[in-house]
Amino acid sequence: MADLTTNFLGISSPNPYWLASAPPTDKEYNVRRAFEAGWGGVVWKTLGAEGPPVVNVNGPRYGAIYGADRRLLGLNNIELITDRPLEVNLEEMARVKAEYPDRALIASIMVPCEEEAWKAILPRVAETGADGIELNFGCPHGMSERGMGSAVGQVPEYIEMVTRWCKTYYDRPVIVKLTPNITDIRKPAAAARNGGADAVSLINTINSITSVNLDTFSPEPSIDGKGSHGGYCGPAVKPIALSMVSEIARAEATHGMPISGIGGVTTWRDAAEFISLGCGNVQVCTAAMTYGFKIIDELTAGLSEWMDEKGYTSVDQVIGRAVPNVTDWQYLNLNYVAKAKIDQDQCIKCGRCYAACEDTSHQAISMSDDRVFEVMDDECVACNLCVDVCPIEGCITMEPMAAGAVDPRTGKTVQPDYANWTSHPNNPMAKAAE
Amino acid sequence: MAQGQMAPGIVPGRLSSDELTSNFTDLHPPLAPHEAAVAADRCYFCYDAPCVTACPTDIDIPLFIRQIQAGQPQAAGRTILEQNILGGMCARVCPTETLCEEACVREAAEGKPVEIGRLQRYSTDTVMEAGDHPFERAAPTGKTVAVIGAGPAGLACAHRLAMLGHDVVIHECKPKPGGLNEYGIAAYKSTNDFAQAEVDWLLKIGGIAIETGSVLGDTISLDGLVENYDAVFLSIGLAGVNALRAQGTEKDGVRAAVDFISDVRQAEDLAHLPVGRNVVVIGGGMTAVDAAVKSKLLGAEHVTIAYRRGRDAMGASRYEQDLAASHGVRILTNVQPVAVYGNGSAVDIELEYTTTRDGRLEGTGEMIRLPADQVLKAIGQTLEGAPEGLALDGNKIAVTGAGRTSLDGVWAGGDCAAGGEDLTVTAVAEGRDAAMDIHATLVS
Secondary structure: HHHHHHHEEOOEEEOOEEEOOHHHHHOOOHHHHHHOOOOEEEEEEEEEOOOOOOOOOOOOOOOEEOOOOOEEEEEEEEEOOOOOOHHHHHHHHHHHHHHHHEEEEEEEEOOOOHHHHHHHHHHHHHHHHOOOOEEOOOOOHHHHHOOOOOHOOOOOHHHHHHHHHHHHHOOOOOOEEEOOOOOHHHHHHHHHHOOOOOEEOOOEEEEEEEEEOOOOEEEEEEEHHHHHHHEEEEEEHHHHHHHHHHHHHHHHOOOOOEEEEEEEOOOHHHHHHHHHHEEEEEEEEEHHHHHHHHHHHHHHHHHHHHHHOOOOOEEEHHOOHHHHHHOOOOHHHOOOEEEEEEEOOOOOOOHHHHHHHHHHOOOOOOOOOOOOOOEEEOOOOOOHHHHHHHOOOOOOOEEEHHHHHOOOOOOEEOOOEEEEOOOOOOOHHHHHHO | OOOOOOOOOEEOOOOOHHHHHHOOOOOOOOOOHHHHHHHOOOOOOOOOHHHHHHHOOOOOHHHHHHHHOOOOOOHHHHHHHHHHOOOOHHHHHHHHHHHHHHHHHHHHOOOOOOHHHHHHHHHHHHHHOOOOOOOOHHHHHOEEEEEEOOHHHHHHHHHHHOOOEEEEEEEOOOOOOOOOHHOOOOHHHOOHHHHHHHHHHHHHHOEEEEEOOOEEEEOHHHHHHHHHOOOEHHHHHHHHOOOOOOOOOOOOOOEHHHHHHHHHHHHOOHHHHHEEEEEEEOOOHHHHHHHHHHHHHHOOOEEEEEEEOHHHOOOOOOHHHHHHHOOOOOOEOEEEEEEEEEOOOOEEEEEEEEEEEEEEEEEEEEEEEEOOOOOEEEEEEEOOOOOOOEEEOOOOOOEEEOEEEEOOOOOEEEOOOOOOOOOOOHHHHHHHHHHHHHHHHHOO
């Protein structure tokens, strides 16, 4: 069995799965259940400043997007930070951390963008024995209207400033949680690093309206006939999160900075992908909210199983393994030529590849009277759409052409060497790139 | 009180009313909305879908299933009914396992086709439950058409003609319309008097009158109809039953399976319907399976289907055979009836084993004798009462194109016409297509 113990910023946890700051970590009762179930750590639901707590709506907080059989693919929420008194949360955190010293406990914090506010709360958090803090610069709804959450996360200068205050008044690790509601994720990440952050975590939720009620014309979730954008999360957002994580992992300004990966982690495979793109651990929320804490058994066993198969003995050996393979389009090998190939034994003759190719792509699949579908290599550009729409996994594959063979589409011989756009004769900038 | 399965002879009340009610509920209960959503999500929306090709009425199956996926089962129903006005009944009785569902690519992929039949029922039931009729009549053409027989072909033809603006009179010899939908077909496939409900719903189009008790060759004649109407459509079905070549078939207890099925369909109270303790059904088609399963459901102790060839040659699909077997019906193959014994009433049946030599079926001389107080003949129906002067093709009315007979102005479709399988769905297709041809002829 591979050892799943992780050491993120010096914070040890028995596995790389932390529960993200969200409803599942709002109070002692839930967190105890999570730890009993086997979760490696929690980021406590975001704390606000001392004083009357925030209030939540008293109607639906969540909206959903479903796949087949009502499988939840995406969730959106308009819940705010914790609506319980600060004192209660701090007491509970201290108690839980004392009883579960081997688990990570991180305090998520969101207070106004004023030095005094941070200076006031940080010592109190430190007293709880929490292993570190996470700065919530991500929530896109509600709190952002009051100048907090993503309103901070969208201004790199604010991120840097607040991070610096935290590093001044708090002596344990500081993680900055980033909002994806921004055009270039590298900027806030770099700002966090400049401010002295120990790590970034991402992504927070994405601005979203899940649907519109076509009887009342209210966005969902609807509160008395009106709706507000919420934060989107769940399996649907994973590709966006992976891309943003990879950007930070490979950017010069942020390369090597520890990352806690968040966004649609649902199975062990998702976690392994985040880790391979440079994350030191992952945070989970929607999957737990959909299926309960017991999924941790599959998450840990699955990751361990895969690591055993591959011969990895610790999570550290996986971190960042995919990062060198993330590149810019301009560096992709244009001498690589592939052709789609349909395995006739596996083909069930649904014709989806044909419809997709004929109607929307390159007219590179033929259909016979008896429904035999074949790729025409002289038209196929290897776009992969047929593979993507084929309902049978493995029936259509992309087969690379060997060097020396002639691509019947272009009439050109496949070259063995690597050549990309920067040196391509069609590139007007080619000379400059050399 | 129930007499029990052991009572000798052909007697009613072998099972309690509760048992009978439970036995004759829907074979396939209707899909609930979530079940339908899950079933619909399995459809791949195939290109030039094989299921459509396999459907005699060419229903756009991927489209109607996508409409269910998109939350509009009524629109799905309309897609079905545009092609097949008896889509509700066909959803219940079509041998989908040899038609659309056999062609479904998921059958090839995993042996579990999309449940097209049940999804079709879900859609058409939604339309019918809403109570309104989704089609309107075109402007009146002033033309009148006589349809003979209110079975699936006749009803489909009449509806399409009425929709196109013609006035239609259906002449039906039986007391109720519906044809085999009403008098044939397994009761457990058409519950809650669905056949009549469907006819009532179909007639909402307007412009269709049904005259029951109207018998061709007796109260009406083809010559008279041709003279009084602009066109005539014959959908008279197969009223005759093939004779069983065996000794003793005149004994009490030997009868046509279709008559037995009709009795079951028309029974006010199944507890009063007599059935044998030992029932032997002769034949290998769907009628044989229906009669055998019904006998079993009524409480017969032993029911045997005796078929003269092997299982592969049976007209009933493998699914139907398994249905029979799952109800405890024994399927005996490669046997042919020789004689029915008994003093006035049937007691035993003697069957001879058969073999096929040089393509010909012949007896081996080896005999088997089974107790049989009821013998049901299900060896096929035959055209009976066809008007003089019509050219025949084999034993059926010869047709060319969309049901044109050898007589001008006379079309035919359904089981009485040559070509196509004797299925409800085929009859609907033939009725509909003949209507289009009649329309084209009348307005040209």
